[in-house]
Amino acid sequence: MECTLALSVFRFDAKTDFLPYYKKHFITIDRNKNVNDLLALIQMEDCSFDYPKGELSALKINGKALFTNASIDGIINSFGKSLTIEPLNTKRVTKDMIINTDDFYRSFDLLCTFVAGKDRALFEQYLIYHYASSVLDLVEDYQGDALFAFAYDMIHKHPEHKREILEIVANEHTGVFLHVRLCKKIYPCGADVEKKITELKNEVMKLRPFANPLVEKFSHHIDLL
The missing domain is CATH 1.10.1060.20 (Fumarate Reductase Iron-sulfur Protein; Chain B, domain 2)
Known part of the structure; x- marks a missing residue:
């Protein structure tokens, strides 16, 4: 079952940006997908967007830290369909959702x-x-x-x-x-x-x-x- 999510996505490139900002996206996604799939759809809309990949990839949604294999259905049930997506630590960002660990x-x-x-x-x-x-x-x-x-x-x-x-x-x-x-x-x-x-x-x-x-x-x- 598909649904549309209203996203506010943190953006910052340490090489080029002076200040971070948030970009709006409206993404339609199957509730059976996971956060990794959602991030891939954001990147399809904006090829400059980047995010961590791999088994232990993680970020924050509405202020809560989670691994990106979390299901979209669970996210919607917990947070609703309006989501703020941020890196695990905004002070350590190198590129968008990627941080220096x-x-x-x-x-x-x-x-x-x-x-x-x-x-x-x-x-x-x-x-x-x-x-x-x-x-x-x-x-x-x-x-x-x-x-x-x-x-x-x-x-x-x-x-x-x-x-x-x-x-x-x-x-x-x-x-x-x-x-x-x-x-x-x-x-x-x-x-x-x-x-x-x-x-x-x-x-x-x-x-x-x-x-x-x-x-x-x-x-x-x-x-x-």
Whole structure:
């Protein structure tokens, strides 16, 4: 079943543009298609438009981060037919929906000594959690919610490095206790990831391998899902 979507699409080319802008499109698409298909139709209307491609491609629709394999039917049911399409982070745009993700991979580097190289693929699956967090724009060098969910996975996969991993994510200036809930900023709501981050906080406070005033502050106030 086809429907017509009213789109406001973020546009910016770091090589040529001074300021970003939004371009209007009215696209007719089958509800059984996905966001990747929608982006391809936008590009057919405007060949200068570009977007990330591949299994882990992602962006934001109406302010919520999601992977572009999300179905159009689900998007319409959740957001309606008037959609604002933006990159995951407008400050890191190189071209339209494409962003520089160097900061995301620098977060992985914090734990790379304690995990296997093949674990990076799991870390990449948390991409949208990294860029959905508002803390990222407020705290310089914030480790990121993707790293915290990944760290939870790694302390179970590599328990011999549990202490070292917890020491890193418990950093009082950039670590896990600065996390704020993301459910309203992710599509679909990532309750499983929120649970992992809460459990990671609990693990830090149980181990308590070092003095940390922020950990002390939270030791009697644990968020439980």
